[in-house]
Amino acid sequence: xxxATVLTLFPEMFPGPxxxxxxxxxxxxxxxxxxxxxxxxxGLGRHRAVDDTPAxxxxxxxxxADVLAAAIDAxxxxxxxxxxxxxxxxxxxxxxxxxxxxxQGPGAIILCARFExxxxxxxxxxxxxxxxxxxxxxxxxxxxxxxxxxxxxRLIPGVMGEEAxxxxxxxxxxxxxxxHYTRPRDFEGxxxxxxxxxxxxxxxxxxxxEQALALTRARRPDLxxxxxxDASRRR
Ligand code: SAH
Numbered sequence: 001x002x003x004a005t006v007l008t009l010f011p012e013m014f015p016g017p018x019x020x021x022x023x024x025x026x027x028x029x030x031x032x033x034x035x036x037x038x039x040x041x042x043g044l045g046r047h048r049a050v051d052d053t054p055a056x057x058x059x060x061x062x063x064x065a066d067v068l069a070a071a072i073d074a075x076x077x078x079x080x081x082x083x084x085x086x087x088x089x090x091x092x093x094x095x096x097x098x099x100x101x102x103x104q105g106p107g108a109i110i111l112c113a114r115f116e117x118x119x120x121x122x123x124x125x126x127x128x129x130x131x132x133x134x135x136x137x138x139x140x141x142x143x144x145x146x147x148x149x150x151x152x153x154r155l156i157p158g159v160m161g162e163e164a165x166x167x168x169x170x171x172x173x174x175x176x177x178x179x180h181y182t183r184p185r186d187f188e189g190x191x192x193x194x195x196x197x198x199x200x201x202x203x204x205x206x207x208x209x210e211q212a213l214a215l216t217r218a219r220r221p222d223l224x225x226x227x228x229x230d231a232s233r234r235r
Contacts, residue, residue, distance in 0.1 A: 002032040002156050003082065003107035004149050005075050006142075007068075009050065009114055011036035013142045023150055026159040032107070034149070035075075039063075042070035051115055060116035068111065068122045076109045084109045084128050087141030087148070088117065091130030094148060096171035098131070102148075103155035110148065112141030174223055175216045178208035 006014055014036040015027060026032055043050045044067060051061040076082065085108050092098075102108055111118070111128065122128065133144045154160055170177040181192040195207045216223050 001106070002103060002152065003035070004033065004152075005035045005037060005082070005107070005109045006112060006145055006149075007037050007039050007071050007075060007110065008112040008140075008142055008145070009039050010112075010140070010142055011038050013146070016146060018146060018149060018153070022159055022161070023153045026153060026156065031158055032153055032156055037071065037075050039067065039071045042067050042074065054116065058116075062116050063113055063118045063122075065119035065122040065125065068118060069126060072109065072111070072122075072126050080109070081105075082107050082109050084111070084126055085148070086111045086118065086123060086128040086130045087113065087133070087144040088130040089132050089135070089137050091132040093135075094131050094133050094151065096151070096169075099148070099151035100155050103152040108148075108152075110141075110145045112145050114140045171223075173212070175212040176220060176223070178211040178215070 008014070015024065015034050018024060018034065019027060027034060039050055040048045044064070049064075050067045051063050054060065054062050072084065076084070083102070083105070087110065123130065131144075131148065133147050138144055168177070181196060185192055185197075193207070195203055198204070
């Protein structure tokens with residue numbers, strides 16, 4: 001069973017959108033679980049402080065390693081088999097392959113930072129894997145965690161309506177997905193491509209494959225380039 005534990009200063013952001021639609025239905029059926037935990041419960045002093053000024057000076061505040069360690073240790077004992085993830089713009093970009101691997105595992109412990117981020121020492125001390133959802137900066141890790149969990153949960157068997165709909169999608173075959181059409185047949189003078197109305201399933205499959213390849217070549221040639229180690233994936 002996929003169990004997500006989220007460490008955050010804003011537990012009220014969860015389940016949020018994950019309480020609706022496919023993920024929400026699966027959550028209420030007990031197909032996966034979500035446990036948001038308030039980091040501030042491990043804060044220091046009367047004000048339950050979780051952050052402090054950066055060593056060396058500079059703007060903003062840094063989340064304290066001792067507070068985060070206490071929060072992580074309370075949420076997950078040492079023998080918890082789940083990977084510990086830190087949402088971070090410096091992390092490895094999230095991929096469909098990583099989401100699928102996580103979905104097949106026991107879940108994840110996900111740390112959402114705020115302010116300037118975390119004291120560097122917590123990353124090594126608690127073996128955190130940094131994951132980014134893209135080359136832009138959010139104000140906190142919560143939206144990134146929601147995106148990560150959503151990508152995983154929809155891949156858990158029994159969550160998506162049609163089992164097959166997970167395997168033909170963008171990235172699953174290393175390509176972007178082919179274009180879709182539905183009724184009406186004529187939309188403002190624009191037709192559905194004839195081949196899709198031909199009933200010839202072999203021709204349709206071939207057309208879709210060609211479209212996927214052409215789209216990928218035009219928009220994401222990096223996906224087609226031979227994978228020569230990490231550098232080519234890191235973009
Ligand atoms: N000073 C940091 C940014 C801090 S943003 C830097 O320049 O790298 C505050 C927090 O939001 C981060 O610590 C992280 O937990 C989260 N966050 C921001 N952008 C993110 C992204 N693209 N992917 C995942 N998490 C992100």
